[in-house]
Amino acid sequence: MLAFVVSVRPDDVEVASDALWGLGVVAVEERSTVDGGVELWTSLGDVDPATIEWPQQWPWRLVEIDETVADTWREFATPILIEPDLVVRPAWVAYDAPIGVTVLHIEPGSTFGMGDHPTTILSLRALRRLITAGCSVLDVGCGSGVLAIGACVLGAATAVGVDIAPAAVPVTEANALANGVADRVAVSTTDLEDVQGVYDIVVANILAPTLIALAPDLRRVVAPGGALVISGVLATAHAHVLEALAPLRAVATDEQDGWVAVTLR
Numbered sequence: 719m720l721a722f723v724v725s726v727r728p729d730d731v732e733v734a735s736d737a738l739w740g741l742g743v744v745a746v747e748e749r750s751t752v753d754g755g756v757e758l759w760t761s762l763g764d765v766d767p768a769t770i771e772w773p774q775q776w777p778w779r780l781v782e783i784d785e786t787v788a789d790t791w792r793e794f795a796t797p798i799l800i801e802p803d804l805v806v807r808p809a810w811v812a813y814d815a816p817i818g819v820t821v822l823h824i825e826p827g828s829t830f831g832m833g834d835h836p837t838t839i840l841s842l843r844a845l846r847r848l849i850t851a852g853c854s855v856l857d858v859g860c861g862s863g864v865l866a867i868g869a870c871v872l873g874a875a876t877a878v879g880v881d882i883a884p885a886a887v888p889v890t891e892a893n894a895l896a897n898g899v900a901d902r903v904a905v906s907t908t909d910l911e912d913v914q915g916v917y918d919i920v921v922a923n924i925l926a927p928t929l930i931a932l933a934p935d936l937r938r939v940v941a942p943g944g945a946l947v948i949s950g951v952l953a954t955a956h957a958h959v960l961e962a963l964a965p966l967r968a969v970a971t972d973e974q975d976g977w978v979a980v981t982l983r
């Protein structure tokens with residue numbers, strides 16, 4: 719397994735880590751270096767680092783590591799409370815759900831989408847408010863499929879997930895099956911520009927530069943009267959993303975731990 723290792727100055731650790739989370743990683747480890755710098759160790763799964771838009775000021779390298787060591791984060795995973803009656807359960811963690819609590823069972827594999835990142839939590843909450851019985855959902859950058867699957871479990875008729883990471887396809891399919899919605903979730907690596915039709919709700923939990931690049935297609939795939947939920951953006955720096963998405967405009971903004979999800983119509 720290859721680790722993606724980024725070298726940063728101590729002052730840049732927070733913002734560079736945020737950029738890594740926004741790329742869809744499932745864990746980031748900080749290591750001090752002898753010269754007073756910091757290395758951020760993570761995995762990009764099967765995404766080729768050459769294909770991502772990584773800021774040039776933070777050099778990176780790939781390091782071969784032992785996969786069993788890289789997976790130790792699993793020992794510490796716990797059920798994630800999205801709302802008092804909505805929980806995401808890591809598939810390997812036992813959880814006795816109280817009556818009335820809806821549980822999403824998620825095995826992320828090498829994809830992003832364990833449900834514990836603030837942007838995923840905020841996206842699920844926004845989706846829940848928007849979903850009406852029988853609506854259609856498009857999840858752009860579906861990762862583990864947690865949002866597409868959550869949407870169907872919460873009442874959407876169908877959800878389509880797309881992601882540039884090939885691993886997202888088998889992982890989302892397996893998670894859809896585990897949650898009893900395999901017949902309503904379709905997933906592929908189709909580029910957003912090739913996605914046809916329109917959807918009542920479009921959700922995109924992706925880093926700001928990608929949201930801006932995808933903005934024309936994100937607008938195109940929202941049905942008239944539908945809603946777009948974007949997340950993966952920082953509370954203090956997302957005005958430029960909203961500008962790119964005009965004439966859609968923000969109708970709700972939810973914040974957690976410095977991240978926001980914005981609902982636009």
Ligand SMILES: C[S@@+](CC[C@H](N)C(=O)[O-])C[C@H]1O[C@@H](n2cnc3c(N)ncnc32)[C@H](O)[C@@H]1O
Nearest residue numbers: 740742830831838859860861881882883923924
């Ligand atoms: C932050 S993760 C979100 C995963 C999941 N939807 C969630 O909310 O937990 C972002 C995902 O977007 C995918 N992605 C990045 N750029 C993309 C693009 N241009 N088109 C589709 N997916 C993209 C990444 O591979 C990653 O799986």
